[in-house]
Amino acid sequence: MTFASLFSGCGGFDLGFTSSGFRSKGAYDLDPEAVKNFRSNVSEEICCTDLTNGIPNEKSLKDVDVIIAGPPCQGFSTAGKRLIDDKRNHLLTLTGTLALRVSPKVLIVENVSGALSGEHAKYFKALDEMMKDAGYLTRTLRCQTSDLGMAQIRRRVLFLAWRTKRNADFETYLLPASNLRKVLAGACKQKNHRPTPLEPSGKDALIAKRILPGQKLSNVRGGKNAVATWDIPEVFGDITEHERTVLELLRRLRRQERARDFGDADPVSIRRLEAALGEPFHHLLEGLIAKRYLRRIDDTVDLVGTFNGKYRRLAWDKPSCTVDTRFGSPRYFLHPSRQRGFTVREAARIQGFPDSYVFSGGEHAQYRLIGNAVPPPLGSLAANLAKQLLGNGL
Template identity: 30%
Template sequence: MPYEGVCIDLFCGAGGLSYGFAQAGFDIRLGVDVDASALLTFEHNHHDARALKEDVRQLTGAKLRELAGNEAIFGIIGGPPCQGFSVAGNHNPDDVRNQLPYEYARLLEEIQPAFFLMENVKGLLSKKQRVHFDAIYELFTAAGYKLDWRLLNAWDYGVAQTRERVVIIGFRADLNISFEWPQPDPSRPVLWDAIGDLPDPIGSEPTLMNHTLFNPRPASMENRIRNAGKGVALFDCKVQDWEQPCKTVTAHLSKDVDLAHPGSPPNHEGHLFDNVREQGGYEQENRTVSWDTPSYTITAHNRSAGLHPNHGPVPQDSEQVLRLISQADPNGVIPLEVLQAEMPSRVEGLKGRQKKGAWHKPNPTITAQTTLYTGAHYHPNASRPRRFTVRECARIQSFADSFVFYGSLSAQYRQVGNAVPPKLAYQLARQIALAFREAGRR
């Protein structure tokens, strides 16, 4: 959908706002930020846009026009850094970053785009910070814009997260644009909807960018979970629920880990102990299902449910299970020599070394017999909470898997947590586009 010019994303970060606006047909030509890692991510995911590392306080409207190719600037979007306003931060009214929305207003007055959108934390509406909100609102009005604002929850717009943010949208007053906010999305997805289909990131061969996890339970996370409710830390680590939307994903995940993955979903442990036999007493008992064929009929008999295609050799009694578990390494992998000693007939023919095991999946072994697996599916800690991966956080924020984050691991978490959810951005962008269409302006 062509418009009368291009758009600039101030304080662009990784580019969540730009991603949603681009999907709605807007031409994002320039992203500005001071975070080099975030700009690398922006550049790799917005191929038609230029990424500029610059402090907006040093920029002028004329310079931004030049950087945007001297084309008419149709819109400015952006979310100035919010740490000084955020209820998740120090909430310091004197934080120097509190001045950045004023710089946004200055550039808006200089450039005079047809519209703008500014996003910020709900702390901007707090008693301490309301003076800033009112002052910024007055500056936007004085710059010649007809304004509307709302406190929006991303969960109402198809994002599996309860994330409340202030959104201010303005149209240049001389254009006489009428704007209607998007209607809530009734789907109201939960955590499972966002990440339930992702593979286990621990110990598995990486198959998805930003979805590896080398330290699933950092000490800081363990301490926060153990001391939850005791006031030891400013914020506890909140273990999330599969059947609820995730709490707000923030940049704190880069260090403090204030949200935790709930571990294996309910009813997903499988039969791993002494009531499972490879050879049953009747025809339908524990038949192994193939990946390439339909499953056998699921009946009310627990032993006729069938074995997962990756099911490995099964211990014969609970004592043997406990012996095996007691000898697993910290990654949940039972050494091959231990399996050979306990179940020689069942591991006969194994060759090579085991791959690192995953928390609740069988540990694949490099063998000549590709159907034989051993080890880690006996690990007892499958349901323990762990850290979210960057990709899981990105999914919760509604980023597509094709959107790849760059920089250090800490930088990637920070970028995801600071981003505007693309689904929310898209819904807002679509309504802005609709407002211009109805006014006969493109």
């Protein structure tokens, strides 16, 4: 069975197919760092090219069984700006156009679940209609990587199109989720493991000391899993109990008194605060603005630091949250018990890469490649479905 991959990245999708018995007829990506790592760890048969100009020597892919593709997801991701006209969104439909020029028996495309929501779903719908018009049957699957036995919560979508007159068991096989304790055991003995402890007296370390497993730094959420900046006076400054009352009230009101139809909170009007606190509250507001806990926006007031979670400390006995391109930064993700972020090897293991895959280049680029990759176990699931659609499955 043969396959070729478009938007290959560093090869996570490809690893899932080669480990399942498929033979590669080619891979294509524009990122030089991805191509370099792919060539060193997966196969030398990869071409560094801009696929908007077409597949180089596409005739070589004639009679290929499967085309797999992982077009960029940043324009669809809920972690980004989700611009409807992001140029990268159009690469999803370009994938269909390129595939039809080769006419594989099976096409499998991976992307984030956000590609199916809101206005952005028009791109997936266009891909689906394109393949159906060409005589393919189609199916879209929502996948959760923890259901594949991985130690990561990562929601993804697999789009399948086939013209083999066969079918597959599209009910994904549910396996117990793994956890960080299991997946990181022994990582310290492998390559790409270079821990960088936080400077003990630095701001990051002082914040990290106050964040327990399962917690994050967040001013906009309450509860035991959110640590507010005002809970860390050694970094952000002391406040009085009256000032704390104002901050916590504002945290509640900014989600209740909505002025916009987007986002999940808004600044709170002075009038609303006055109604809740009474006239003598003004000096508290001014004090909190001076201490840089609050900011004034016209006739409203809002918290400083309205991010929904930084310095997230993951827990040993649970799966990781989604591994993204920032996974090496302790300002976003903290090791369960160490005062540091995650190493490249740890990120790679959580993402399902084998220890035999040795990443090269700058560390920033390595984290980016890992965060953007299709997890190899998800690639293996796709390969198993492809086998069934080709008549070679169980």
